[in-house]
Amino acid sequence: MSLITAEQVVLDLTGADRHEATRALAERLVATGRCTDLEAFLTDVRTREETMATGLPGGIGIPHARSAAITEPSLVFGRTGDGIDWGAKDGPANLIFLIAAPEGGGDAHMQMLPKLARALMKKDFKAALAAATTEAEVVDLVNEQVHLDAPAAPAAPAAPAAPAAPAAPAAAAPAAATAAPVAATATATATGATAAPAPAVAVSAPAEAETARALRLVGVTSCPTGIAHTYMAAEALEIAARNAGHTMLVETQGSAGSKPLSAADIAAADAVIFAHDLPVRDAARFAGKPTVDVGVKKGISDGPALITRAEELAREWAADPSKARAAAAAPAGGLVSKVEDDASTATKVRQWLMTGVSYMIPFVAAGGILIALSFMLAQVALGEQGAIEITKYGLTAEGNYNIAQNFNPVSLTSWAALLFVIGGASFGFLVPILSGFIAFAIADRPGLVPGIVGGSVAATMGAGFLGGLATGLIGGFIARWVSGWKVAKGVRGVMPVVVIPLVSSLLTIGLFITVLGRPITALTNGLNDWLTGMTGASVILLGLILGAMMGFDLGGPVNKVAYAFATTGLAAAGTAADAPQLKIMAAVMAAGMVAPLAMALATTVRPALFSEPERENGKAAWLLGLSFISEGAIPFAAADPVRIMASSVVGSAVTGALAMWFGATLRAPHGGIWVLPLIGNFLLFLLALVVGVLVMASLVVVLKSRDQAREVIEATATV
Template identity: 35%
Template sequence: MKLEELITEDNIILDLKGGNQEEVIDELIERLRENNFISDPLIFKEAIYKRENEISTAIGDGIAIPHAQSKVVKNPTIIIGRTLAGINYGGEHVNLIFLIAAPENASEDHLTLLSKLSIFLIDESFRAKLLIARKQEDITFAIKNQEKKQENSVQAKSDTNKYLIGITGCMTGIAHTYMAAEALKTAAKNRGMRAKIQTNGANSPENILTVEDVNQANAIIVAHDVEIDTSIFKSKKFVDVPVKKAINEADKLIDLALSYKNTKEQISKKDNFSDKAKKSTKFNFYKHIMSGVSYMLPFVVVGGIFIAISFMFGIYASDPNSDQYNIFAHFFSQVGGEAGFALMVPVLAGYIGYSISSKQALAPSMIGGMLANIGGSGFLGGMIAGFIGGFSTKLIMKSMSKIPKNFQGLISVLVVPLISTFIVGAFMFFILNTPMSMLNNFLENWLSGLTGANAVLLGALLAGMMASDMGGPINKTGSAFGLAMFAANIFEPSAALMVGGMVPPLGIALATTFFKSKFTEQERDAGKACYVLGASFITEGAIPFAAADPIRMIPANIIGAAIGGALSMGLNISLRAPHGGIFVIPIAANKPIIYIGCILIGSIITCLIIGFLKKPLTLEEQKASSEQISLF
């Protein structure tokens, strides 16, 4: 059975009406009932929420995969729902929901197919195709092509009697951990190899490797985004990669691991994971920062929008001593500014620490972040507090690892947080806050005083970075700078950054409309969806086009975005909500009409550059495009 056999067009909803998690799940379950896949919606809903209450099925990248096995499921299926505006789902912003319904006695084949879907969703280009799909059949077509692509990528190799072992561990220990393990095991099975992959999940490690496993192994792969103890491997060489690489390139990694030709020296059975770990990788500072930013972002968005709403009542309407005073303006200002904004830096610091050393680092790092707020060191001080809290906690826990187990609970709850909080607090209070607050004041004064050419150049740089790799490290660096300025109540960079995110899909949409002869029919259809995606500040709509023709598309995106961003900064446009696109511009931008004009100018320039650079398709190319597996 293939994955496409579990997904029907009747079970695809391209425009979900629900505005929150519960409404969306109800909508999807009702469609399953209408299509006769379940016999009792209430029982199935109870099974779905039993799973959600254990841990949210939002896996990141705008995706949630709620799932349940139940006696009321008549036939296994996957129902797909899409909301371009997005919803809050378990604390994550989600656009795509894949609800999996499996019978109580679901076969192994069915469960394997469901795990395959999870693996597909890691592919950024595949996700983008689902976001820009205009019809249900576009979704099923993309899934069919993705399945065929995976089948074609499996090389005919025979490594019978060889043994692959490995460890996987992602940031949350939920979906990606198991997707990577599944990808490695599938690739090994296709070669005729045995495989055992230890998964360092959210609760505890499963399928734990033994010394015998290591002695027998011909290939070892460690795929992780968090620190993993690899001491059991001793002197044996292993492939060390991020989790996504194992999901996307499992076959290549096995080739590399086999090429190491590890000698068969035997490791003593007395050796185990309690040995001192060998450091195989450096700490990923970027990963920890992005983890903190992802948890901070909802506070930024909510705080910014609430403050913007308060200003709609009048500039001074939230001040009880003003003639403009309005109690609702006061409410929105207090919730957004005094509560939401006040939590941004502590949450950033807390979850940087959490990324480094789990929950024991949360309290000291968050307290350090609050001290950064109080002492004026702000966003940058919060980041430093998070790292100090995380690494000091890790060091203290490691130094106390030999204390009897009976006392470990007390140590993790009381001793470790107490000592690490003292370290973070002392560093922030006596060393960092004073010079960092001076640096922040200088930076804020400099940015606030930017006019003319300087403001134009900064706007162009930020928007161009946003459009350059659409979610990659350059994009994230620009976003982090914008968030730092946002936390310091400087809102002009946020406006330039949103221009950079909206221009690429909008510019491509215009190009597919006005230069039809230069795009295939499928590309023109996808271009229509880019209008909605671009207006919603969903840059991913541009990814399939950029991936298919990077030499022309990427420069066009960057130039158009940079010009739009330069105009935005040059005209002193501020934006008090860094996300949301057209939905927040009317209430969050100080000059909404002019701001929309900046976005349109950048989009038109991108469109014209694409139209100039791309050549019209020949009749042969048009014919070939309809016969080949389409990009879309």
């Protein structure tokens, strides 16, 4: 099916502003049946416009959004003689494409949208659209550039071909259009050299271009929705590089799926250009390369200037190899904050906390699994009391219990003690790391010292993860405040290494010890006592609530809150084999596995209720569910949110309640079925999981069958 039809072309578009014009274009989608809710779609488009204006230089407007109200990828073209202000700096837009994509964005047709974005960078294509006299002529022009049958020329040939470049820049450039999805931090510090483009658009003189060495360039482009700006920036950079006599491969991070630049491509590059409005994931890949770092619109409008700046940086770094060595040796890019600068306060708070949790989880995983393994070995070596006796072993115990002095490589007891000591040491870092990286998310590197030291003090005082949350937040805000001080030029050099850590640590830890520490410790002790004292209905209720949260948004904020509650609670579990925190972790993981497994089961037993893409997703969901990746059910929830999410909440809640009631325990914060040997009462854990999966799959099948039958009856009644 074509992305555009004659009914989706408006040659005399009018509107007092871009919002009225967008409504007129969107109404064509309603008329052709591709939009099921006009107001919902317009709300999504306006939300996108608020993120970043979609007007482009050269009289182009590209309003676009992914929306649950859109049934299939679609285009609507509008042309206006007087022009409509679409936010571009060079004036109003005369050629407008409304790009509408389904919310999931994973359909194969989405691969065609980048081609439209690239076509809009071609002068002859725009001139033909401006001169078109009929709607059919516009449809033909668009279809000529945007084929649904994926032509060979712009697609696959050059994905592995960078090493053979510079001989074929035209072939190599388009191949890089499919690149890896990215999300990390800005790469200014990661690469050791960043530069904004020159104020004016500068192009190398012809004589210089003839004598200069042809460069190999790589780049990354991204925009908030990954639909249009991403690919237009890529095309503009590739054209500018080709005109300057260079080759360039661009890693796009858009809706159409992507493929990362290879290590060989990056290693061979003379310079890097980032044109992005989303953070760059795995920025450390580009360490040691001169880098130009700008917003995505600069990539579209100032391509020649960015290429010129990349040439300058490449020459500078070639003349001074120490710059590359310093950049490659720098740890930048290793620490990544997950916080969006333009997010709401509530979202930022959640992202601060989740940054701390994400860095804490490896310590939880290592420590928890090692302790669980030590208990298993101790039970084999010492019988039922092994899990208790092993806590006597350590580096400081006397006599035979000191494994540093009396380690026996053929003794299971010694190995159990060794694993216990290492796991306990890893667990000891949970609160400091949680606190340190919450502070890091707030204040960047200046927050690490007050956060980590404050978390260590909180752990020493027995304040647990609540104390870590407090010291992380306080340390982060104080460090950010001190970092903003305006000081004399002579003091600036010692601010990051002396003043900021000294002042922020003193204030953070002093405030915690003298004011906050004791009440938070009391609250932590009360929480632990409450969890320990839970029996009967209270246990089931807690499991029910946590399970419902895990199934509600499948990896979203509510899911993450429940997961963070479970993982941070592991810090308070200590060495007890049946601590309530271990039961909570087991219930949360079991509940998080329900949705993808249930959808995999439903697509298997009743495939007729699902589309072909959904059936394919169902096959993948088996492995995702078994691996505790709740996001495996997102494609189903995106296509049918009410029925899938309602069923998921019920099934996951049942599993959470049963897992708590059965007393299943877990020290590992992740792993799914692959950490089954480390799960206490694992047979009952599996039973709880199976029951929840059956409940959810049954609900999905019943609800979809009922609505399908209703549609058949209604269709029959109208015949």
